[in-house]
Amino acid sequence: MNVITTKGVEKIYNPDKIPVKALNGVDLDIEEGEFTAIVGPSGSGKTTLLNIIGGLDRPTAGAVEVGGQDISELSDNQLIDFRKEHIGFVFQAYNLIPVLTASENVEFVMLLQNQSKEKRDARVKELMEAVGLEEKMDKRPSELSGGQQQRVAVARALASKPTFVLADEPTANLDSSSTANLLDIMARLNKEENITFIFSTHDQRVIDRARRVVTLVDGQIATDERR
Amino acid sequence: MIFRLAWRNIWRNRRRTFITAASILFAVLFSSFMEALQRGAWDNMINNVVNYYFGYVQVHENGYWDEQSIDKSFDYQEAIGKIPASTKEIQEVLPRIESFALASTGENTSSALVVGIDPQAENSMTNLKDRVIEGDYLESGEEKALLAQGVAEKLGLAVGDTIVLISQGYHGVNAAGKYPVKGLVKFASPDLNKQMVYLSLPAAQYFYGAPGMVTSLALKLDSQDDIAPVVHSLESNLDTAAYEVMDWQELLPDLVEARALDSAGNVIVYFILYMIIAFGILGTILMMTKEREYEFGVLVSIGMKRWQLSLTVWLEVIMLGLIGAIAGILVSMPLVWYFKINPIRFTGEYAGMMEKFGFEPIFPATFQWEIFANQALFVFLITAVLALYPLYKIKRMEPVKAMRG
Numbered sequence: 230m231n232v233i234t235t236k237g238v239e240k241i242y243n244p245d246k247i248p249v250k251a252l253n254g255v256d257l258d259i260e261e262g263e264f265t266a267i268v269g270p271s272g273s274g275k276t277t278l279l280n281i282i283g284g285l286d287r288p289t290a291g292a293v294e295v296g297g298q299d300i301s302e303l304s305d306n307q308l309i310d311f312r313k314e315h316i317g318f319v320f321q322a323y324n325l326i327p328v329l330t331a332s333e334n335v336e337f338v339m340l341l342q343n344q345s346k347e348k349r350d351a352r353v354k355e356l357m358e359a360v361g362l363e364e365k366m367d368k369r370p371s372e373l374s375g376g377q378q379q380r381v382a383v384a385r386a387l388a389s390k391p392t393f394v395l396a397d398e399p400t401a402n403l404d405s406s407s408t409a410n411l412l413d414i415m416a417r418l419n420k421e422e423n424i425t426f427i428f429s430t431h432d433q434r435v436i437d438r439a440r441r442v443v444t445l446v447d448g449q450i451a452t453d454e455r456r
Numbered sequence: 457m458i459f460r461l462a463w464r465n466i467w468r469n470r471r472r473t474f475i476t477a478a479s480i481l482f483a484v485l486f487s488s489f490m491e492a493l494q495r496g497a498w499d500n501m502i503n504n505v506v507n508y509y510f511g512y513v514q515v516h517e518n519g520y521w522d523e524q525s526i527d528k529s530f531d532y533q534e535a536i537g538k539i540p541a542s543t544k545e546i547q548e549v550l551p552r553i554e555s556f557a558l559a560s561t562g563e564n565t566s567s568a569l570v571v572g573i574d575p576q577a578e579n580s581m582t583n584l585k586d587r588v589i590e591g592d593y594l595e596s597g598e599e600k601a602l603l604a605q606g607v608a609e610k611l612g613l614a615v616g617d618t619i620v621l622i623s624q625g626y627h628g629v630n631a632a633g634k635y636p637v638k639g640l641v642k643f644a645s646p647d648l649n650k651q652m653v654y655l656s657l658p659a660a661q662y663f664y665g666a667p668g669m670v671t672s673l674a675l676k677l678d679s680q681d682d683i684a685p686v687v688h689s690l691e692s693n694l695d696t697a698a699y700e701v702m703d704w705q706e707l708l709p710d711l712v713e714a715r716a717l718d719s720a721g722n723v724i725v726y727f728i729l730y731m732i733i734a735f736g737i738l739g740t741i742l743m744m745t746k747e748r749e750y751e752f753g754v755l756v757s758i759g760m761k762r763w764q765l766s767l768t769v770w771l772e773v774i775m776l777g778l779i780g781a782i783a784g785i786l787v788s789m790p791l792v793w794y795f796k797i798n799p800i801r802f803t804g805e806y807a808g809m810m811e812k813f814g815f816e817p818i819f820p821a822t823f824q825w826e827i828f829a830n831q832a833l834f835v836f837l838i839t840a841v842l843a844l845y846p847l848y849k850i851k852r853m854e855p856v857k858a859m860r861g
Contacts, residue, residue, distance in 0.1 A: 280856050285855050286856045306762075309756060309760070309762070310759070312757065312758065312759050318757055320754065320859075324750075326461070326755070327751075328461065328464035328465055328467075328468050329464070337457075337758075385758070389759070
């Protein structure tokens with residue numbers, strides 16, 4: 230079953246001045262439970278595609294369907310709700326809320342979803358254990374290493390039980406051991422809980438672990454390899 | 457969650473929080489102190505002027521103030537009997553009967569304001585006894601005159617000489633009398649110094665042919681705060697068809713106007729002060745907004761509604777404003793209190809001028825809750841309005857652009 234479908238997605242920046250075509254007719258289907266890496270050189274449109282799939286940016290032309298719903302028709306407020314309910318984000322620079330502890334960061338999206346305290350506490354515990362940071366629950370981001378922060382970011386992305394997780398260069402700032410550790414965690418969650426992961430990456434270590442690799446060149450899909 | 461986030465955000469950059477709160481604190485401190493001194497100076501001035509002669513409140517026969525005639529005298533005992541003894545704010549009642557007369561000696565004649573007074577009561581408010589420069593002060597009931605120095609000079613009189621007074625008395629009777637000069641008093645006010653002649657109350661009543669009558673009752677009160685209850689009490693006990701009760705603001709409209717003019721001038725000073733404060737706070741808010749653009753983008757990306765984010769940021773600034781304003785009040789109060797009990801003392805020419813009028817050359821601060829509350833509230837409101845800027849930025853923010861930096 231397709232989780233995401235993009236149909237002829239185009240994105241042109243500065244259409245009125247000096248137009249830059251970041252995406253040029255991207256057709257892509259992502260199935261439930263896939264572990265997909267979107268790769269390509271700088272400027273190939275990886276992050277733009279991820280932003281459009283994540284409802285953070287709108288396509289100039291084409292459509293993006295998530296679970297059969299065309300998200301390009303949603304209003305700004307509806308998109309925020311949509312992201313909150315359906316998408317988990319992992320950013321390159323971790324982007325945890327600095328004034329909240331690790332567990333509070335994980336709990337944050339569930340608070341936005343108005344989940345009960347019992348549910349939140351149970352889910353935080355479950356996820357912190359899943360990412361191996363049950364000992365660091367009360368630490369603030371500044372007290373955690375980069376790898377640990379990114380693991381908290383993964384836990385946060387999964388807290389709302391999203392339809393899929395978008396990770397933009399998640400290992401770019403991590404050393405080898407942290408990268409391996411993070412990939413192990415995400416691969417396990419993908420396998421055991423059937424969570425769909427989509428990465429944009431340059432990192433060969435991530436590409437090697439992906440089960441599907443979509444290569445973008447000049448805003449178009451050049452290759453789409455399933456392993 | 458929003459409150460917790462806002463509160464913790466305040467403390468994530470302690471130095472910036474401290475600087476912002478301190479700037480608000482100093483704004484409240486400076487503006488409160490300025491207003492306390494300004495009000496204090498005016499209160500002191502009013503107190504001096506009012507107690508110089510008029511008193512905070514006066515009672516007359518209805519219509520007397522518009523047409524100051526001896527014919528509008530009233531029975532002293534009857535009126536005093538209607539002033540409730542329980543009105544504790546009234547420290548002293550000064551009965552007076554006054555009208556203009558011709559003062560003469562030999563070939564010299566001059567106009568004079570001849571006032572009949574109760575010497576003890578008069579002295580308790582106006583310190584008239586302290587102004588005696590020659591001879592002695594009046595005693596109750598004696599048939600002697602106390603002259604302003606200017607009157608004595610004009611008529612060529614000295615202590616022990618006799619002054620002749622001629623006037624029209626109550627309901628047109630002839631008023632004439634001669635009185636030995638018991639003492640001379642000196643007023644710094646040239647107007648008073650060239651026209652005042654004091655007699656004891658019974659002597660003046662006899663002179664005007666109005667035994668038992670007075671033209672005014674001046675009331676000595678402890679402070680301006682006592683005016684309202686006293687006026688209220690008098691108006692409910694006296695027949696307002698027969699009597700008029702006037703406070704100093706009605707008696708001295710020029711003084712009221714001068715104060716209003718001075719306050720209006722200070723509005724410009726306050727405006728400049730508030731502008732400086734506003735720019736200081738705006739600088740902090742701009743810095744904070746710019747610095748956290750990326751974070752705002754992330755929060756909206758992961759599902760925080762713009763209004764939730766706006767409320768968080770607004771609360772942060774509001775709490776910062778509150779901390780600064782409350783700290784400002786707490787610091788201002790002891791400072792203002794200190795200058796209330798240890799007033800600034802003038803020296804030099806200005807002090808000399810004040811002392812000439814019999815005023816103490818001091819500049820006390822006024823300690824009133826409303827001064828601190830108003831200034832703190834105003835600075836806080838400025839902060840609350842400036843806090844709308846990040847809300848505007850959040851409303852227009854595009855998460856992708858914000859996260860691109």
